[in-house]
Amino acid sequence: MGGERPGTEVSRTSQERKHYGPEEKVAILHKHLVEKVAVSQVCEEHGLSPNVFYRWQKEFFENGAAAFRRNSRDSKSEKLTGEVERLRAKLAKKDEVIAELLSEHVALKKSLGEI
Secondary structure: OOOOOOOOOOOOOOOOOOOOOHHHHHHHHHHHHOOOOOHHHHHHHHOOOHHHHHHHHHHHHHOHHHHHOHHHHHHHHHHHHHHHHHHHHHHHHHHHHHHHHHHHHHHHHHHOOOO
């Protein structure tokens, strides 16, 4: 193995990092916060370092308010959807007016012999 110093071993069987999704992270935090399982035990069960656990816990509490903002986000979405529909109807009405004016304009040009 080139580049390695004699007498040193490189571990080829080191564990790969596991990626935990949001639901898994909450479930892991739940074990400690609600089920009162010791942090050391939760970390051991899931192969986590306590630093990772506590970072997740910090993020969880810092972003917890977002869970309660969901309703206002839905309300804002409904408001925007209503506005989009209103604007589409207004645009369709303007298209009708433009088509009518263009038709009258063509008829006037024909009557004047310009077309």
